[in-house]
Amino acid sequence: EPEVTQTPSHQVTQMGQEVILRCVPISNHLYFYWYRQILGQKVEFLVSFYNNEISEKSEIFDDQFSVERPDGSNFTLKIRSTKLEDSAMYFCASSGVELSGNTIYFGEGSWLTVV
Amino acid sequence: KQEVTQIPAALSVPEGENLVLNCSFTDSAIYNLQWFRQDPGKGLTSLLLIQSSQREQTSGRLNASLDKSSGRSTLYIAASQPGDSATYLCAMRDANAGKSTFGDGTTLTVKP
Numbered sequence: 001e002p003e004v005t006q007t008p009s010h011q012v013t014q015m016g017q018e019v020i021l022r023c024v025p026i027s028n029h030l031y032f033y034w035y036r037q038i039l040g041q042k043v044e045f046l047v048s049f050y051n052n053e054i055s056e057k058s059e060i061f062d063d064q065f066s067v068e069r070p071d072g073s074n075f076t077l078k079i080r081s082t083k084l085e086d087s088a089m090y091f092c093a094s095s096g097v098e099l100s101g102n103t104i105y106f107g108e109g110s111w112l113t114v115v
Numbered sequence: 116k117q118e119v120t121q122i123p124a125a126l127s128v129p130e131g132e133n134l135v136l137n138c139s140f141t142d143s144a145i146y147n148l149q150w151f152r153q154d155p156g157k158g159l160t161s162l163l164l165i166q167s168s169q170r171e172q173t174s175g176r177l178n179a180s181l182d183k184s185s186g187r188s189t190l191y192i193a194a195s196q197p198g199d200s201a202t203y204l205c206a207m208r209d210a211n212a213g214k215s216t217f218g219d220g221t222t223l224t225v226k227p
Contacts (some may be wrong), residue, residue, distance in 0.1 A: 016177065043159070043204065043217040056214055091158060104149060104208075104215060110160035 002026045004107035006092050012113045013082055021077045021110045023092030026040070032075045033093040033104070034067065043091065049075065082114045117142045117207055121218035127166040128195055129226050136221045138205035143183045146213075150179050150190050151204040159204065163190070167210070169222065195225045 005024045013019050025032050034046040047057040049067055066078045075094075079086055089109040098103035118141040138148075138212055149179040163172045163179040165188070171180040178191040186224045188205055202222045206215040 035215075042219055043206070045214040045216070048213055058214075081143070092131075093159075103161050103164045105161060106151070106159035111156075 002105075004092055004094055004105050005088075006107035006110050007106065008107055008110055010111045010113070012115060015084060015114055016081050018087075019079045019082055019112060021079075021090050021112070023077070023107060024073050025092065025094030026096075026105055027073070029094035029096050031055075032067075032069070032078045033094060033095075034052045035091045035106075037091065037109075038085075038088040046077075046090075047066040049105075049109075079096045082088075082112075084114050085112045087112060116185045117145075117209065117216040119205060119207055119216050119218040120141040120205075121205060121221050123221060124219065125222045125224075127226065128199060128215055130195060132192050132195050132225075133191070133193050134223070136192070136223070138190070138218055139187040140186050140188075140216075142207075142209050143186055144210045145183070146210045147208045147209045148179075148181055148188050149206045149208065149215065150177075150188075153202045153204060155202075162203075177195065192223075195223075197227050199223060199225050 007022045032049040035043050036045045047056050047061045048055045069077050072087045089111050091109045092107045093104045095104045120139045122137045138210045149164045150162045165172045176193040181188045203222040204220045206217045208215050
């Protein structure tokens with residue numbers, strides 16, 4: 001079965017450093033998402049991306065965050081100047097042609113620890 | 116703003132029991148509902164998706180129902196097994212925005 005892959009699986013970074021989390025969505029999908037889950041808390045929506053632009057973002061997704069699809073396969077989340085509270089599991093997800101009709105598939109997540 | 120609540124927060128049952136997990140939501144203007152399974156430290160595995168126009172979906176021992184009028188969904192697990200032990204999450208997909216709003220999850224433990 002096709003899957004969303006994420007790298008790295010775990011990253012430890014110092015506060016103030018920049019981090020890039022990488023994702024390879026399912027190949028024929030057109031909608032891409034980032035979610036995060038702080039330990040013990042709910043999965044929270046960060047941003048959705050379609051047609052090479054952000055289609056929606058949450059209040060969490062402030063100026064320190066950015067997303068990019070630099071080529072035909074990768075989808076990245078960049079966090080500039082990380083803070084302690086950015087420590088969380090970050091999930092990439094993708095869905096198919098129909099915006100709202102299709103199943104969303106999630107990756108295994110990238111666990112970010114900011115120290 | 117969509118609010119999603121899952122009850123109970125945790126559930127422990129003996130192997131073989133049938134069980135029901137509950138999910139309630141405040142905004143019925145959803146496009147679909149998806150149930151996920153999450154093992155500790157792992158990603159989200161999709162179990163079932165119910166479109167807004169549908170009432171239920173079945174996959175193997177799992178059956179999910181949707182009642183938009185009451186703002187509720189249930190996940191029924193038949194003949195539970197220890198391998199079913201995990202956290203189960205429901206998520207509502209917005210009709211317009213496409214984002215999903217998740218509940219806190221129900222952590223299920225099935226004892227051998």
